[in-house]
Amino acid sequence: MSLTRAPQLRTRTWHPAWTVAAVTLGALVAAAAFRSSTGVLMEPIEREFGWDRTTTSGAVSLNLVLFGLVAPFAAALMDRWGVRRIVTAALGLVGLASAATTVMTQAWHLWLLWGLVIGTGTGMMALVFGAIVANRWFVRHRGLVTGIFSAGNATGQLVFLPLVARAATGPGWRAAALVVATLSLVIMVAVALLLHDHPHDLDVLPYGADDDYVVPVSPYAERPLRAAVRVLRESSRQWPFWALLGSFFVCGWSTNGLIQTHFVPAAHDHGMPTTTAAGLLAVVGVFDILGTVASGWLTDRMDARVLLAVYYAFRGLSLFTLHHVLSPEVQPQLWVFIVFYGLDWVATVPPTVALCRQHFGLHDSGVVFGWTFASHMVGAGVGASFAGWIRQANGSYETAWYAAGLLCLGAAVVVMTIRRPVADHSVPAQSPA
Template sequence: MPNDTASQRGPAPVLFHRAWAIAVIACLTIVAAAAFAAMPGILIDPLHTEYQWSRGSIGIAASVNMIVYGLIAPFAAALMDRFGIRRVALVAMLVIVVGAGLTTVMTDVWQLTLYWGLLIGAGTGSLSMTFAATVAGNWFVERRGLVIGALTGSSAFGQLVFLPALAWIVDNQGWRPAIVTLALTAGTMMVLIALILRDHPADLGQRPYGATEFVERPKADQGAARRTLRVLHSSVRSRRFWLLAGAFAVCGATTNGIMWTHFVPAAQDQGMSVTVAASLVSMIGVFALVGTVLSGWLTDRFDPRLLLVGYYGGRALLLAALPALLGPDAGVVIVSWVVMFGLLDVATVPPTILLCRRAFGADGAIVFGWVNAVHQVGAGAMAVFGGFTRDVTGGYGPVWMLAAALCGVAAVAVFSFARADESAVDGPTARTTPSGEPEKV
């Protein structure tokens, strides 16, 4: 009796490729998850006022959130290979809803660290850039760089959509209704994920977008966690890994760590209202989306290493200038600064993902997950440093200067990667063997 499988029938003819619907749902999922990253900056003052918790201790909770976000990402990528994108996304959203609900009834700062730091960090980390890389890798052959740019840019766009409204709710209704709003949004996304998101084109008898041949769904990896750790063991012995990870840690420190966590309170210190300051951060999100999509387009056409040098160098100059520009009013100068910073904010992601793919082959998404984990460690360290610096010195001046210097170091590191590994980056793809050695495929 002949087997009647989707792969044997071949791809079904379609007028509209399902990959674009999947990309839209993935984008909305990332938007909903990313909205939680916008909250610490507008929670610091209300929590400090209500509970008398120090800004440093609140910063620790934000730091735990960022670090867990980063550490869970590579395991989430492997779990998506094992159990499928849709199942992992549903569980992640459920964890987010539970964490948000518990945060509204907390009474001690350790609970903020547990609920917001651990639970929401784990949920949002599972729906981060590795989620974007996995969706794009499964569903797209053509336009992959563009899709990665759009999906990673949607993280900043999530803050654009929610941050001004959340700031208004916090200002007028309190911080708890703002968190409930986010929890309801996450619950709504669970329904859309269940109805529309699918793991692989082969599940629907289709080819990936742009593929000339039908692609079988890869066999499930039975040892997801083991493979993730094996990839880490193999990649950390590569100088390329540490150059990319170190530079990406600086990216995290100068975006999530300082801009998303401390820009609003820093602007308030200068006399700016919380709603105006939050609107400026959301404007960064607008132009981050534009910049990331543009970066994805550029990554398909130009050397991604040289793009990174330009991005980090430009960010260094902007951060060094910020203390002289930040004041009580949102004038033309600070708005221009916001536009330029937004264009560079998440632009580092598409070239970094592509370099991971080129350097580490089939394990590239998981390697990028570990690189992203280091990104979040950098973000967490800067979130804590910023909070304690504000407590001790009464201002954020030293934080901006350190951030600018770190971006300069990152630009040099990426330039070193470009000069030292020119022949290695575009070699054959590879997957790690059980012994941890790269295996050519």
């Protein structure tokens, strides 16, 4: 990896890294908005078209799997053609496909638009996008910023789930899809105008960098597909890669695949109104913001492996209680679950990003995290389909909660097998004196 001197830092009262971070957060919120609405929209769509839970869960699973599988290739594309171009195109794709769902009439339309197109578009704005921006634009507070970006998913839930639920029970699910389409197109304009690829595009240093900081030259002169496959081949020779892949598979299963997709229908099975259940999922989003930002702060200060083990263990224990706390009314014990699960929702992201960076270096970590995130979303897709099949077969989600809880406890053990890194590659090497 070759190095170049950092540009001379201009005197600024406001570092542009924070503007880039704000726009990135907005794009992540937009990407999260439609995906977080799937649990609310499933039942209205099923009632209108007569589709069963297996059909709608399958479309959600395709969305989640593609959302993850696109991530490593999106990371290489961003490095080759620029973050701004890729994210602008992705937002336009999501907005148009969201609007097109309002005129669908066949199940394959749902799979095409909701599953294939929106899964691909949002996958280009997955958390790997936030990880790349944080690594490029920040040296100081990198873990904290990663936590804030991770909380963007929760913010999408917080802002849009109650709105989507009201639209689905009032004007209809089509109005909810149009809200998401409009948001995507508005954020697309902001990204095109304000998101810059590198600090040196504006002749500045990354936030918190020393004056002798040097800029690593990207190793990805090759085609993005070849770069993504090369990094997969090289990183797969090391155990930390497989441990992170497996644990993040479980993370996706137990969050996006299970709770985000099936919590609202499961609560409705217990007699709870859909709007109430959607409101509770939004509260999960509130506490997720707090938990993920706090996790980013802790990741800057603690062993990331220990943090992950604690997060997975407590998540697994909480899932064992869910079937017993759901009821027609919101009881105190359900509030305990909502608060606890919210704090833990994607708190796993900052320490996972940190371990990718520590074991695979600053540049490779973006694509490595892309592959890890792909595993997360494959897990989400498998988890969503498994829970839908369990519900269809048994008329209850109870077995699905227990299975996910056991997987989380297993993930807690696996992450502690990752060796402690010899050195943190989060800061590029300095040039010789």
